[in-house]
Amino acid sequence: MTRTAARAARTSERGIEESIGTRGGVAANMRQPALAGEGIGEGFEGTDLLAAQPVSAAHPNFTYHGGPVISCSTVYASFWGDQWLSDPASTMRAARLAQYMKDLLASKYMNILSQYGAGNGAGAAGIFVRSGFISSVPTDLNETSIHSTIQGCINAGAVPEPGSPSHMAFMIFLADNIAVNSANLGAVMCEQNGDTAFGYHYFYTTTGGHKFYYSVIPGLTNACLQESCGSDAGCSLHLAETQEQRQTQVASHEYSEMVTDPELTAWYEPGAENGDICNGEAATITVGPNTWTVQRMYSKYDDINSNGAVQCVVEPANPIPKLAGGPASALELADQLKLVAPDSFARLLPLPSFHFNVKTKKYEVDKKEMQSYTQRLSHPLDLAHIVGEVSNLLTAATEPSK
Secondary structure (H helix, E strand, O other), rough: OOOOOOOEEOOOOOHHHHOOOOOOOOEEEEOOOOOOOOOHHHHOOOOOOOOOOOOOOOOOOOOEOOOOOOEEEEEEEEEEEHHHHHHHHHHHHHHHHHHHHHHHHHHHOOHHHEEEEHOOOOOOEEEEEEEEEEOOOEEEEEEEHHHHHHHHHHHOOOOOOOOOOOOOEEEEOOOOOOOEEEEHHHEEOOOOOOOOOEEEEEEEOOOOOOOOOEEEEEOOOOHHHHHHHHOOOHEOOOOOHHHHHHHHHHHHHHHHHHOOOOOOOOOOOOEOOHHHHOOOOEEEEEEEEEEEEEEEEEEEHHHOEEEEEEEEOOOOOOOOOOOOOOOOOOOHHHHHHHHHHHHHHOOOOOOOOEEOOOOOOOOOEHHHHHHHHHHHHHOOOOOHHHHHHHHHHHHHHHHOOO
8 A cells, every 4th residue: 555645555655554544555666676686484394483683674774563464264255246256257267266265265375474473374364254245336435435335245244244343354356347446555456547456455433333344446447556556567567468367466455454554653764664675576375276366465573684685575484473562462372373273164164145225225145155164064964964954853842851
């Protein structure tokens, strides 16, 4: 994002935050690449993290400022706009993006974020909970309409009320025809003119009194890129990339910033969050059969221990231990691992996707998806038999004793 007016859409990959306070989004303009090497953190084996601290780090002012960090995220992928369900190709892309978020959490990319207290690395940083489709969304959004849409989902029961502290990471993917004009945050995206960002993250306080953290990723079509960038060479995204590659690259940027600086008060330097420092530096990760485009992410550990030579990395071999001076752990390691243990959630998650209509406020779950979900839960037993046995059990329990 770009620290410009609201710490929201980083016009240089800072955006929403500067306007809001400084930081928050994926800037349209590309930074000068620092060093795209793999980095020290890539092969870190676990010695004392900051035993010797060189004084020539490129970003010495990137520090922890006391705010909350999401230590174990519960991730939702929310697809806004009718296109996601009316266009078969878009429906397939939505399924791919949901799989991407699940794979991202399982990847070694998470090993970068552990140094900031955001999880414990690959497979222990969070869980993917659910996808959702939001229809009848205005084609020109701002913060007021975004907050009211999210609140409508909460009120309808489609999305849970965040806890305190909140661990929810709500990823909003917009349809191609939806633009955002949150100029107060420095986030103008996919408008015909005046664009400042390709994505941003922010938060608001729900009517229930809890902080709700979200990221917004627009359609990022060719037209959106051409409206935002004067030249492809100077753009943080490129016309040669597929639409999916652009969206996954931006999603990795925003997710990383959201979990390490959800209220724009945690990890940052004046004008930049971790994603902003490496804005536009594309890389790939492979999880199982899938290869995804991501953005390299700033590693303070690598910056310090390489005397500023290496700043942006993609897949450290092991989780980088927490930096000195960072947030206290909200959960002990054992408790976090219980939350994200694959065996514990293999059947339960993800939940069936939901549909929510902004105009009618109707919330529903697809019956076929629900049937498939219940079958997955009961496998290898027969669901009908289980239901029958539960019915018999309830009848027996409520019959008067003879």
